[in-house]
Amino acid sequence: MSNIVAIVGRPNVGKSTLYNRLTESRKAIVDDFSGVTRDRHYGVSEWTNHSFTVVDTGGYVANSDDVFEAAIREQVIIAIEEATVILFMVDVTTGITDLDDEIASLLRKSKKPVFVVVNKLDNTSLLADSMVFYSLGLGELYNISSMTGSGTGELLDDVVKHF
Numbered sequence: 001m002s003n004i005v006a007i008v009g010r011p012n013v014g015k016s017t018l019y020n021r022l023t024e025s026r027k028a029i030v031d032d033f034s035g036v037t038r039d040r041h042y043g044v045s046e047w048t049n050h051s052f053t054v055v056d057t058g059g060y061v062a063n064s065d066d067v068f069e070a071a072i073r074e075q076v077i078i079a080i081e082e083a084t085v086i087l088f089m090v091d092v093t094t095g096i097t098d099l100d101d102e103i104a105s106l107l108r109k110s111k112k113p114v115f116v117v118v119n120k121l122d123n124t125s126l127l128a129d130s131m132v133f134y135s136l137g138l139g140e141l142y143n144i145s146s147m148t149g150s151g152t153g154e155l156l157d158d159v160v161k162h163f
């Protein structure tokens with residue numbers, strides 16, 4: 001049974017950018033599923049001799065706010081069931097939104113390890129803005145920039161400890 005790292009979070013926080021960085025030049029092992037899981041992408045990654053499957057979620061097709069929230073909720077619930085480790089991605093440039101709060105309350109009930117990944121810290125001037133995410137009640141923060149790759153090594157060092 002391989003280790004699964006699921007990236008969840010609301011749209012535009014940078015989930016796909018991190019997914020692409022982690023799975024770069026590696027073949028997707030399973031592509032778009034049909035039905036309820038159609039918006040999940042699975043790819044292979046490796047870090048310090050640990051290989052694992054990364055799951056990107058999103059691309060929600062929804063025609064109302066309610067459907068939209070339900071789709072995100074569903075992705076989080078699937079991640080809680082199938083993942084070894086969950087990366088909950090938030091965006092330092094926007095702070096905590098209502099959807100972030102909603103996702104956090106689902107994840108606080110999960111028995112799986114959850115890493116709060118604060119994305120878009122492209123430079124250290126944004127570090128002070130990251131602190132607010134401690135109030136999500138999910139513990140330690142991992143400050144990263146999916147765009148530059150900054151912080152992703154420290155994150156993965158701790159993720160692979162759970163394998």
Ligand code: GDP
Pocket residue numbers: 009010011012013014015016017018058119120121122144145146147148
């Ligand atoms: P997703 O909807 O969560 O999958 O988010 P995407 O990966 O599609 O990214 C949404 C937007 O945020 C895109 O315009 C990305 O280029 C941008 N983005 C992603 N990661 C970073 C980052 O580390 N820094 C900055 N400044 N922008 C980022």
Ligand code: MG
Pocket residue numbers: 015016017057058059
């Ligand atoms: Mg995406």
